[in-house]
Amino acid sequence: NAGVTQTPKFQVLKTGQSMTLQCAQDMNHEYMSWYRQDPGMGLRLIHYSVGAGITDQGEVPNGYNVSRSTTEDFPLRLLSAAPSQTSVYFCASRRQGPSNQPQHFGDGTRLSIL
Amino acid sequence: EDQVTQSPEALRLQEGESSSLNCSYTVSGLRGLFWYRQDPGKGPEFLFTLYSAGEEKEKERLKATLTKKESFLHITAPKPEDSATYLCAVQENNNDMRFGAGTRLTVKP
Numbered sequence: 001n002a003g004v005t006q007t008p009k010f011q012v013l014k015t016g017q018s019m020t021l022q023c024a025q026d027m028n029h030e031y032m033s034w035y036r037q038d039p040g041m042g043l044r045l046i047h048y049s050v051g052a053g054i055t056d057q058g059e060v061p062n063g064y065n066v067s068r069s070t071t072e073d074f075p076l077r078l079l080s081a082a083p084s085q086t087s088v089y090f091c092a093s094r095r096q097g098p099s100n101q102p103q104h105f106g107d108g109t110r111l112s113i114l
Numbered sequence: 115e116d117q118v119t120q121s122p123e124a125l126r127l128q129e130g131e132s133s134s135l136n137c138s139y140t141v142s143g144l145r146g147l148f149w150y151r152q153d154p155g156k157g158p159e160f161l162f163t164l165y166s167a168g169e170e171k172e173k174e175r176l177k178a179t180l181t182k183k184e185s186f187l188h189i190t191a192p193k194p195e196d197s198a199t200y201l202c203a204v205q206e207n208n209n210d211m212r213f214g215a216g217t218r219l220t221v222k223p
Contacts, residue, residue: 044213090157100205104160
């Protein structure tokens with residue numbers, strides 16, 4: 001049972017480069033989300049999706065794009081990487097419906113922007 | 115502004131020394147409060163959901179409690195394998211979960 005799978009685990013980019021962080025889940029969860037985790041701060045929501053074809057912004061969406069073409073996949077795109085986007089990125093999924101369903105997290109992508 | 119504050123930031127215990135972690139929150143409407151455990155280099159792992167004041171849940175050496183303004187994670191007779199960062203999160207509506215910064219727990223043998 002793979003759960004939530006994130007790739008790559010580590011990435012180093014130069015300022016201005018673009019890249020896509022991949023996230024896939026095999027639990028048929030409708031809701032998927034992206035968070036970033038920075039030292040001394042809680043996980044902050046970047047974007048989320050309640051189903052294929054539906055996405056919305058979270059707390060810190062600037063500089064990131066998402067799309068949801070299938071239930072399983074929810075990629076996060078950095079359009080033009082900036083040093084402020086150096087962080088650990090986590091993807092999560094849960095069943096949609098009752099709002100208090102726990103989220104299942106991947107093991108993260110550690111991203112450094114030089 | 116809605117906030118989730120965890121204290122202390124870090125806690126060092128001897129094996130067997132019981133203690134509590136605190137999560138205080140100021141949100142307009144609580145739909146659920148979640149506790150997660152996070153090990154280094156890993157994603158958060160779900161522990162508990164609490165829905166209403168007065169509720170308690172237990173799992174092995176951990177017990178979570180909830181009041182209208184805060185939640186406690188009680189750790190009874192901890193072991194070194196309980197060392198981790200413990201995260202608290204509150205859900206205000208269907209799609210918004212707000213996390214605290216976490217408490218980093220170290221249990222020495």
